[in-house]
Amino acid sequence: MPEQIQSASVIEKKKPSERVKRTTYPEKKSFRDDIKDAIDRILKEGSAKEFDELLYKLEDAGYEIKRGKHISLKKKDQKRFIRLRSLGDGYTEDDLKKILAGEMEHAFYDNEKAEKQPKTYQRKKEDHEFDLLIDIQKKLAQGKGKYYVRFAKNFNTKQVAKAVLYLKQHDIRSYDDLEKNVKTATVRFTELSASIEANEKRLAEIQVLKKHIFDYFKTKDVYADYRKCGYSKKFLEEHRQEILLHKAAKNAFDELHLKKLPKVKDLNAEYAEILAEKKKLYGEYRQVKKDMQENQRAKYDID
Known part of the structure; x- marks a missing residue:
């Protein structure tokens, strides 16, 4: 019987210059991408109505939250904390508060389509009715020549004319x-x-008070157990963060001389009312500021 020969494919060797080089590589997901995804999931679920609730949900998802001037967070496998403000638009502390308050829409992060766009900076142009007059004597002292003086006189004449037109x-x-x-x-x-500043101050106070209320009720049972065990040092070490949060909340209530804690619902209503008033005042503020500046320029130009 003829021997059966099993055929095998042979890979031909190619020169390095003939080899096809790999040009695309799978994108690695960064820790920042993971945080954005976690925030997106919570926002899509609608399980967080307040910024503090969002932070608690992130803690439940395995993130360690570091509170302070800038909120930052990390998972167990991360070496360093990542600040919310470094995540970009829609994920900063201010943006998330606005999103949860319904003042801003959230564009959910798509890691596959995300592309780094170079930042462009553009100087803001102010559309003034007229500019301030040129101090000719001062310019002469700086060594400006006769041609500049001629230009300055013409410029000043035009500016005075604009000021007069504005007055009419x-x-x-x-x-x-x-x-x-x-x-x-x-x-x-x-x-x-002054009114806008007072509104902003009260809005900040409400946010802080709400945080303390959330912390107080979240850690109430732990602190009760801490008292029952006679303020045990071992218990303190095991539940230090919760106990410190509870004490901080109680101290804040004492400083405010609160005999009864306000309802979060009432605080939310007050916050919404003050925010609406602030927006209304700010519209008038912009117009008054513009009028004030234009009147001041007109006065300067004809003085």
């Missing part, structure tokens, strides 16, 4: 009226600035 358009018929407008706008601007 706004029915300002005398210098006294202009001074009165400047004073009125400045006073109103100061009042609005």
Whole structure:
């Protein structure tokens, strides 16, 4: 019988120059991508209504949260904490608070389509009705020549003309009226600035108070057990973070002289009311600021 010969495929050797080089590699998922995915999952579930609840959910997902001036977090396999503000738009502390408050829409992160875009910076242009006049004597002292002086005189003439036109358009018929407008706008601007600052202060206070309330109730049982065991040092070491949070919350309540804790629902309602008032004031603030600056420029140009 003829011998059966089993055929085998032979791989031909190729020269290094003829080999096809690999140009694409699978993208590695970074720790930042993991954090974004975790935040996205919580937001999609709708299980967190407040920023503090979001942090608690992240803790439940295995992240260690470091609170302070900047919120940062890490998993067990991470060496360093990662700040929320380093995750980009939509994931900073301020953005997440706005998203949870319904003031901002969240664009969910897609790791496969994410591309790094170079940051572009553009100087903000301010559209002024007119510019300040050139101090010709000062420019002469700096060594400017006669051609510059001619330009400066023409420029100043044009600016005064613009100022006069502005006065006509706004029915300002005398210098006294202009001074009165400047004073009125400045006073109103100061009042609005103070009101907005007070609103921002109260909004921050509400956020801090809500955090303490969440911490207080979250650690209430642990602290009760701590008291029952006679403030055991061993128990303290095992539950140090919870006990410290509970004590910090109680101290905050004592400083505020709270005999009864406010309901989070009431705080949310107050927060929404103050936020709406702040937005309303800010619209007027921008207009008053613009009017004040234009009146000041007009006054400067005709002085």
